[in-house]
Amino acid sequence: MKTTDNGREARSRNAKRLNTLTIGTALAATLATMGFGALGAATYSGSTPSAATTTTAVVSTTTAANTGATSQTTTSTTTTQTAPVVTTTTAQAKATTGGS
Numbered sequence: 006m007k008t009t010d011n012g013r014e015a016r017s018r019n020a021k022r023l024n025t026l027t028i029g030t031a032l033a034a035t036l037a038t039m040g041f042g043a044l045g046a047a048t049y050s051g052s053t054p055s056a057a058t059t060t061t062a063v064v065s066t067t068t069a070a071n072t073g074a075t076s077q078t079t080t081s082t083t084t085t086q087t088a089p090v091v092t093t094t095t096a097q098a099k100a101t102t103g104g105s
Contacts, residue, residue: 061081061082061083061084063079063080063081063082064077064078064079065077065078065079065080
């Protein structure tokens with residue numbers, strides 16, 4: 006029954022080959038991702054778009070019940086929001102449906 010043993014050996018070799026191929030593909034994908042990340046970090050200029058600033062003032066008035074004295078408090082909050090980057094394209098748009 007040498008035929009059965011050869012079949013098992015062939016399956017074992019193929020399983021090992023598939024495992025090696027899977028690990029190699031995972032390592033190659035990881036290295037490619039790291040390479041693209043490093044390339045992006047090296048070529049990024051670091052400039053930021055202009056920002057819009059909003060200032061909000063809150064005025065509180067308090068009157069004491071027993072003396073009738075009034076005090077006023079003003080609180081100011083500043084918020085900065087980055088404007089979105091606008092890009093243009095010159096390619097012609099084309100809409101299609103799923104039909105053939």
